[in-house]
Amino acid sequence: MAVYVDKELCKSCSICVNACPRQVFKITEHVNKKGYNYVEAEKEEDCISCGICESICPDFVIHIEKTEN
Amino acid sequence: MADIKINPRRKYLRPEKLPHFFCSGCGCGQVLNYYTQALEELDMDPEKMVHIGGVGCTARIPVYIKTDMLHGVHGRTLAWATGIKMMKPDLPVVIFAGDGDLVSIGGNHMIQAARRNLDVTVVMVDNMNFAMTGGQVAPTTPEESVTMTTPYGSAEPRFDTCRLAIAAGATHVERWTTADRVQCKDAMKRALQHKGFSLIEIVSQCPTHYGRYALGTGDPQKVIDWIKDHTYKLTTADSISEEEKSGKLPCGEFYRVSRPIYQGTTVMSGKEDK
Numbered sequence A: 001m002a003v004y005v006d007k008e009l010c011k012s013c014s015i016c017v018n019a020c021p022r023q024v025f026k027i028t029e030h031v032n033k034k035g036y037n038y039v040e041a042e043k044e045e046d047c048i049s050c051g052i053c054e055s056i057c058p059d060f061v062i063h064i065e066k067t068e069n
Numbered sequence B: 001m002a003d004i005k006i007n008p009r010r011k012y013l014r015p016e017k018l019p020h021f022f023c024s025g026c027g028c029g030q031v032l033n034y035y036t037q038a039l040e041e042l043d044m045d046p047e048k049m050v051h052i053g054g055v056g057c058t059a060r061i062p063v064y065i066k067t068d069m070l071h072g073v074h075g076r077t078l079a080w081a082t083g084i085k086m087m088k089p090d091l092p093v094v095i096f097a098g099d100g101d102l103v104s105i106g107g108n109h110m111i112q113a114a115r116r117n118l119d120v121t122v123v124m125v126d127n128m129n130f131a132m133t134g135g136q137v138a139p140t141t142p143e144e145s146v147t148m149t150t151p152y153g154s155a156e157p158r159f160d161t162c163r164l165a166i167a168a169g170a171t172h173v174e175r176w177t178t179a180d181r182v183q184c185k186d187a188m189k190r191a192l193q194h195k196g197f198s199l200i201e202i203v204s205q206c207p208t209h210y211g212r213y214a215l216g217t218g219d220p221q222k223v224i225d226w227i228k229d230h231t232y233k234l235t236t237a238d239s240i241s242e243e244e245k246s247g248k249l250p251c252g253e254f255y256r257v258s259r260p261i262y263q264g265t266t267v268m269s270g271k272e273d274k
């Protein structure tokens, strides 16, 4: 399992931060080329691969890679 | 850093156009996301379809899709769609229109196309105002809302676009909100498979204008929460009192029936030939 964030597309809206049931995401202090504080999967290890963030992000920033088991 | 893997639905989008122009947290981006999920689940190729946007923020959705696309005549999406359908009846046509585009300047096109049961999918992003031009009042703005052009609150009742479409003759009509990610995707899938006029209304957050003017917040999540508080689901309607429902929009699958689709006049469709 891995959480990928394409930081250059993030607009810092926090929709994923609010939607994640495990509080995986955090808006960082870092700024991307468009001037937005982008998110990071700060607690990636807590991710349960529900995929909510990937399906609701308005900017197609996130991808959750699920591992079969 | 390891290479990042991107959202697989980005295969439907034009890479050179990203990031898109929608504001931070705008519902238009979410609708585009749900739509690509619908395309993927139906295994439909947008390059074999036509997407049409009128004018406005919502109308820019097709601009980001790898598809043949028409964009830029306010309210006239259905006029274009009618022409395309007369010449290429089997070509799937999907329209993304704002509430202003579809029921204000384009209102007559909408009701006539619904009456004829033109075989198209219309996704109306209802952000409750004219957003691109700065947040003016629209026919879909809730009563008493402060907007750029109604500084003392709108005195007009709003359209229920879904009821209007059903009355006009549409054969598939649903309303959801951007908070209903699975329902939006499933509704668009049903629309893409429906033969006839489908209208999917998605009540959506415009944090930049409706949020700031009417709700006093530019926080997308607060606008989403407000929309959730001001809508209810048909499935739970029985357990909600009439008082609680007042001023709120119902959401759900309202109507899906089968009726002959519009194929032009007998002369145009060449029915008498042969």
Ligand SMILES: Cc1ncc(C[n+]2csc(CCOP(=O)(O)OP(=O)(O)O)c2C)c(N)n1
Pocket (backbone or CB within 6 Å): B055, B056, B057, B058, B059, B074, B097, B098, B099, B100, B101, B102, B125, B127, B129, B130, B131, B132, B133, B138
């Ligand atoms: C014929 C014509 N009239 C007016 C305009 C100006 N105009 C551009 S965008 C827009 C508002 C669109 O609002 P809506 O359809 O609700 O879409 P939104 O931006 O809210 O997504 C208007 C009035 C125009 N471009 N063309």
Ligand code: SF4
Pocket (backbone or CB within 6 Å): A009, A010, A011, A012, A013, A014, A015, A016, A017, A038, A039, A056, A057, A058, A059, A060, A061, A062, B025
């Ligand atoms: S939902 Fe998308 S754009 Fe918004 S903060 Fe999260 S990753 Fe960034």
Ligand code: SF4
Pocket (backbone or CB within 6 Å): B021, B022, B023, B024, B025, B026, B027, B028, B057, B058, B127, B131, B132, B205, B206, B207, B208, B209
């Ligand atoms: S003005 Fe409103 S509708 Fe237009 S992109 Fe910004 S948030 Fe979205």
